[in-house]
Amino acid sequence: MERRLDLVERLDPDAVRAHAPAGLAALLVDAVDGGASVGFLAPLDAAEAASWWSGVAEEAARGVRDVWAARTPDGRLTGVVTLVRAGTDNGRHRGEIARLLVHSSARGRGLGQRLLAAAEAHAAATGLRLLVLDTQTGSPAERLYRGAGWTAAGTIPDFAADPAGALRPTTLYYKRLG
Structure with a gap:
């Protein structure tokens, strides 16, 4: 049986x-509930998550921001990624x-790789040279990013709180395009 990939x-x-x-x-509530440090503390209310996406x-x-989503053949969203463009004259690249x-x-199932690749391809096609x-x-x-050719630039201790409120280190990554 052929496995259908999310679009x-x-x-x-x-x-x-x-x-x-x-x-x-x-998607955002699921990520925060799962412990992902994506800017929100748990528990994340669905209305707050929806409000954040309305701002997006x-x-x-x-x-300023491009959005890609993955969905099943029946339309259920299974993933998302955004690309934010630098707003300064010296950072337009x-x-x-x-x-x-x-x-x-x-x-x-490789969905994170596919979402990341879509954002990277669009970035390159629209003239961005660095992500x-x-x-x-x-x-x-981290394994996903390293496997996709991203380079760790350094780690900052206590950069952000995880959903439970504990301060955690963050690693910065970059990737040159083209």
Whole structure:
């Protein structure tokens, strides 16, 4: 039997708004519930998560952030990644990968790699030459980034609190494109 892969597609601002209250909010809540250090403390309320995604939709409308989502053939969102463009004149050549989330039920199928590759390809096609990101040191995401050719630039102790509120180190990564 052939295994059907989740579809990865870029979401326009209207699609981000449409998915914010349910699918995107559920991905963010699942990540925080699972211990991912993605900017929120647990427990994360679904309404707060939806509100954050509504702000992302506004950033997408302004051309500051691009969003890709993965969905099953029946339309359920299983993953998301965003690309934030630098807003300064001297940084227009770079962007940041932010909020790469794969639902706990969809992990281990290469979805994170596919989402990351989509964002990287778009970044290169639109003239970005350098990408950066940060992730909690020792997290499973580090293996994904290193496997995708990202280089660790350094670690900062006590950079961010995990969902339980404990301060954790963060490793900064970069990748040159093209």
